[in-house]
Amino acid sequence: MMTGDEYRASLRDGRRIFLNGERVEDVTTHPKMRRSVDLIAAGYDAYYEQGAQAFNEAYEPPRSSEDLRNRLQMLTKWDTSLVTTLESLAALRTAGQRMGETDVPYRHRLEDYIAWCQENDVRSVQTISDAKGHRDRKIADQDDPDVFVHVVEERPDGIVITGAKLHISAAAITHEMVLMPTKMMRPGEEAYAVACAVPVNAPGVTILNSSIAPLEHEIEEHPYSKTRSMPEGFVVFENVFVPNERVFLNGEVEHSATFAHSLGLWQRVGGISHMAKNYDMLVGLARLLAEANGTERIPHVRDKIAEMVIHATLVRAGLEAAIANVSTTPEGWVTPSELYTNAAKFFGAREFSRMLAIIHDIGGGSIATVPHPGDLANPETRPLVEKYMRTMEGVSGEYRTRLFHAVRDITASDFGGWWQVAVSISGGGLYAQKIVTSKHYDMNHAKDLARKAAGLEDFPT
């Protein structure tokens, strides 16, 4: 296994990284990336064990409901990088399993690759969204064929790919990218039915990054996002060679959606695990605000917090139901229920803006206008803040000032905006989750119940 420092060293590997239009020579020291690297390094240190046999259990498949529950519980405490590693490898494992016996060569490659990742303790990111061009056109009708990643050359020892993958969080500070088709490909689109693994420092890979990480002097205003921002990667592949053993799909259009669907499940179940926790955190935040303002007994405030509680409980109920209704593969691996996972993910994403709106309603204007932490540091202004932000015994001016800054950081800032978008589109977006829920819902059972209720059993179906 790697230590944090070994991880840092591993990132100085010639990767071609830009941030805000400028080349980043060393991601481990750049002021907008350093902090993200430190987070992941801390994750390495936390799980480090010596010895060649040692490995992080994140790489292992869960084998029971209880095991899955524990895994998802732990996942909410991991750094982003360990989460994406689990999700991408679990997706490969599920995809391999779903492709079944007919695709043995790929399956062996997948297993070898997962084992290699585990042995070398490397972190990987799922790499899926293409540039896409015009969303309502077929690939053949796009002006530029590269708007979806595709094979531009077949070689005896591998393939060469071109295209771009978007919204790849933390790509710049991880090791491996696991590429998958973003959607189902059709006959004629074989070159686009490609899944493979590519190291971040592979020749031809360029990552343009944006970042909302606070700078050193802004950290006090960003108590939450300071440890949660990751660089967002816009990853370009220009004639990147991929050796055969890292190619997991190449032209088999009938399996082109298998990877995305497998990933979707793991992303969404990871997503609702975080969401269940974060919904609880948001409830807590609302309650802290109410208590700090002295409004927690006012009926309309209680009522709004109760509404948040209901929503938080329903998201968690979806997670509980997904865990209680796993399916088990012949290998003994469990996968959560697609039905409950997707319904909970949809609900949680749909109601998220409402959760934030209630927090804003309860907290009031100071979320937007709270004095700056600098006012607490300046002896000329500090007494004014302490005097007028204080509300009662136990709620000092400083405490309340910092509470409002945290709420602003979490819900009403660059980070809050990023989060709202991320919740809305993660795991494929609201529309996809609705479709997948419907697909896994037992409509025939529902129709039978309806037919029976209507007294129409005797009519032909």
Next chain:
Amino acid sequence: MMTGDEYRASLRDGRRIFLNGERVEDVTTHPKMRRSVDLIAAGYDAYYEQGAQAFNEAYEPPRSSEDLRNRLQMLTKWDTSLVTTLESLAALRTAGQRMGETDVPYRHRLEDYIAWCQENDVRSVQTISDAKGHRDRKIADQDDPDVFVHVVEERPDGIVITGAKLHISAAAITHEMVLMPTKMMRPGEEAYAVACAVPVNAPGVTILNSSIAPLEHEIEEHPYSKTRSMPEGFVVFENVFVPNERVFLNGEVEHSATFAHSLGLWQRVGGISHMAKNYDMLVGLARLLAEANGTERIPHVRDKIAEMVIHATLVRAGLEAAIANVSTTPEGWVTPSELYTNAAKFFGAREFSRMLAIIHDIGGGSIATVPHPGDLANPETRPLVEKYMRTMEGVSGEYRTRLFHAVRDITASDFGGWWQVAVSISGGGLYAQKIVTSKHYDMNHAKDLARKAAGLEDFPT
């Protein structure tokens, strides 16, 4: 155990029953009640076994999550009377358990009563909502002390009670009423802290009934409600004597809410079991309508059905989570999670009107204006209905006519109206469910998460 006919005979016991202002001499033959009696009788016959040891397992407590799941699954197929029997006896059992060691006398009485009910295979109804008078006044400030049931006389061998209990479905055709205080009583309200069991034919009991049961000639238009309507009882107690062994609480105001809370849990978990099934049925109905109209592939119709699917899945997720998170008493009885039960009940009740509105949107005007079944019977009009209600191969005019009648019966009729009200208020109403969810939510955990997210661990709590 009793057979259906024995049950019928048991109802001819001198009970004082009115319907629509007229005295009902025999509930088993009255045109507005006969059908309800037949339903319960069929339930008796279905479960009948010979022998003194035989008993209906509805009377037994569940002893594991799996057992609870099976019980709740079965419950959705039972007649109303068996459901209320299970709920009222489970509530008594839970209340006894919650009152704990200090109340041994009541606990023995409760156990003896439950055993007696089981041995004699009698059906009981929970009997809880008082007349209540002015809702915003204390009992002492009510114009009429009788608006809550209370003890008007203590005798050596029992108590005498007066008051009224409302919304008691099926009371007129069942054996036993299990009375509980409708709310928490305070010191000074000891006479109102009374729980007991009263036979329907006890002297002093009068039941005024209303009914939306269809008459014989209206049955074709009511394919659903014809087997689901129960008489709604407005039960008046005028100086009714209750012997000591049937008194389960008498003056202990500190336990006055225990019964209602215990009942609430069982009513709500029963409620969400039905709701999960009924939500599926409503999804199926929407889909049958769309298929019968040929609209099931139209995007906005698909989208609306998908929304129903999400809601149905979330209600069921709540049920699954309630079952997966039971608590177990020292006796080995399991009770479902209050948290998930109440959240799911609230959500299901709140979204119910939306479910019906989507059905109306998808089905369209014929739900209100479909030709009468009589038009299918008349050879002069039948061809017109067959011709113009038909839409395609497999969707005959008669099928589609009957489907619309069923949808009308279920969602847009006297029964549909009754159902909307019942869903809204059953288990104590939306507001109560919100409160109870909040009460069982781990707010301290939520606050800890929030405090940590905000970086405020070091401030005193």
Next chain:
Amino acid sequence: MMTGDEYRASLRDGRRIFLNGERVEDVTTHPKMRRSVDLIAAGYDAYYEQGAQAFNEAYEPPRSSEDLRNRLQMLTKWDTSLVTTLESLAALRTAGQRMGETDVPYRHRLEDYIAWCQENDVRSVQTISDAKGHRDRKIADQDDPDVFVHVVEERPDGIVITGAKLHISAAAITHEMVLMPTKMMRPGEEAYAVACAVPVNAPGVTILNSSIAPLEHEIEEHPYSKTRSMPEGFVVFENVFVPNERVFLNGEVEHSATFAHSLGLWQRVGGISHMAKNYDMLVGLARLLAEANGTERIPHVRDKIAEMVIHATLVRAGLEAAIANVSTTPEGWVTPSELYTNAAKFFGAREFSRMLAIIHDIGGGSIATVPHPGDLANPETRPLVEKYMRTMEGVSGEYRTRLFHAVRDITASDFGGWWQVAVSISGGGLYAQKIVTSKHYDMNHAKDLARKAAGLEDFPT
């Protein structure tokens, strides 16, 4: 002008009417229709003036915002029949105006027909929804060509039509039906591009009726619907001859949607006029319930009524905006704003089920279980109802019993169900109203604002 009795006499004209599968010989005396006839007759009597020049001003077009406002105000007090007459004639007038100069022959016929209706004081109904068959097929692909009304024969003096029109309220007790195509017809569907007027007693016309009108002995339970139920007509046209002067469109597919759109506007503005009033009535009902229960000061009840108030106010705001933003034809006739009319109609229809759900939440179980009016008539039961339904000084048991019956009748009964469906689908259904709002919205203006906000004015549009 006609008196009520003249109107009654005019309905005995040989019309072929069925109700619930049985032939109705005289609609004016049939127990399920008589009351509806009486309502319309009362409308005749109310507006009756002697003299050949006298006419009902409902037939005249509004000529200013103020005039339109008064007309819409009056309309909420009219019987259904006068409303449909205004809407159908206004639609004809608007359609004629929209078809413009190129269609002079039709325009003259329309004007002559409107004048004839006015002179003879006849009532007419818009007759639009076809049977439709499979909703997702073109007409040419329907199994039965008659699922849309079409011309089956052209004669020198007129046309012959066949088909059926559905959901035609009050058709059986009115004089004239104004037929229009239910949707836009395309080239090749000329036979279906037909608009015309047909007397109810024309040979070949058959009307199958359903009715939720209460019978004489049920009137006390139906204080609201007893004066609002109209028979719903399923109108079949079998080779019905229409003389040329009653044909307003015959094959001009380019104008086939003009009638439906014109009607849509008038139906919807009529609809929101009623809705604004009815929303106010529902607010009042919620408040009466709260006052009768003593809950009007409880915060969550106040909050829910306030939500109803907001909704009621927004519906009325839409009506106000539609009236304040009329457009005026060269003839000086004003038409309300399509934009505001449709947005308000959509909103009012979408939130309607929520309005009823709040009423149920506030009123509670007695909406479903209130004792029967018969219990007030029987001296044995009346004291029990008076005692236990009473809540305070000024809220007698009888008052509260009757209030709950009214709420049940209005919101949770056969009538309430009919109303929910009618609100959802009237004026073309929610989806159509959304589309029409979008069509009349100034998207280019919105895009310009966005482009300017985004600083993108210099990019080509």
Next chain:
Amino acid sequence: MMTGDEYRASLRDGRRIFLNGERVEDVTTHPKMRRSVDLIAAGYDAYYEQGAQAFNEAYEPPRSSEDLRNRLQMLTKWDTSLVTTLESLAALRTAGQRMGETDVPYRHRLEDYIAWCQENDVRSVQTISDAKGHRDRKIADQDDPDVFVHVVEERPDGIVITGAKLHISAAAITHEMVLMPTKMMRPGEEAYAVACAVPVNAPGVTILNSSIAPLEHEIEEHPYSKTRSMPEGFVVFENVFVPNERVFLNGEVEHSATFAHSLGLWQRVGGISHMAKNYDMLVGLARLLAEANGTERIPHVRDKIAEMVIHATLVRAGLEAAIANVSTTPEGWVTPSELYTNAAKFFGAREFSRMLAIIHDIGGGSIATVPHPGDLANPETRPLVEKYMRTMEGVSGEYRTRLFHAVRDITASDFGGWWQVAVSISGGGLYAQKIVTSKHYDMNHAKDLARKAAGLEDFPT
């Protein structure tokens, strides 16, 4: 009248301003304030006319619906400072009018002050929210009496006040603050019933500012907020002397809420004017995103934009109805309808988060992850952005990149967060708007309609 430069000069008046904990010597040159000053200066230049008689018409009261409509139309184009000036002076005018004849001294002072503001072309801000302390305690029970601004000394020539006012946008760069009680004061709280005008540079006034204004190098990422950010002022009053002629209320508790209510009306009608325009802008943004992605014909995207259109239209309908239903004072001044203004404000604020959520849903992940403008400036990275952000003819990579940046800036950034909070709480918060709508709703009319519908006219009310 003042020019922009005269305005700039007028701000160098010794005011005591802090930003982020540091003293600001010159607000006109500070990098976080300069841009805001420039905006207001540009407003001065735009309206500048020479001559002693010249004045900005923003200071004049509207005298007809048409006049009000024009004023509100113009207001959406003004800088913040001119808007707050209009709102605060209109509030004073309305308050003076509402206090009526009995308060002649104040009324004259108010008129003199308004005239003085107009003559000197000074800008003012409403200054209302107090620090408030514990929200659920009376003033007498607060730990610190200063948490509400109050009179600490009465002098013959004026009063001395102490306290703080929060959320005072642009206070640091304006001339006058118009202070009002934040809520109704009760007998015993006379010292708190104080309204007055205080210059920003009055001795004892300190303003702590926070600002989300972008710095010079961040402007490209903030195309919208760069011209809309204003410093948010936390204004502290330490023994500030106010001369009698600037005191508009001093101890008359019965009028203590009159100012806040008057202001509320003008703030909210100003608010819905902006909101109507901004909702249109958001609709336009959603549509631009859909067109840039090629999704504008996909049904679920169309449907979501249609939902936004409905909401935007309803907000505007509320504004139209408020203008069409003005009331007129004896002086001939018109005030918009409280009822419609408040209902529209509530609705617009409640649905705002939903509007943004739809934009995020339609725009997708690039709102959060779009490459930085710097990537367009660097010739090494620009081709990658141009290639992969482009979607079709007419949608270049640069255009689409800048569009996403604008959407991020407007909806998902520090500014977007500020805006969400501001919409939620401006004009007094959602709860206040609900209460005020209810207060102005004609509940007696609603109850009469309900009573009539229920057939209960004969029961005593």
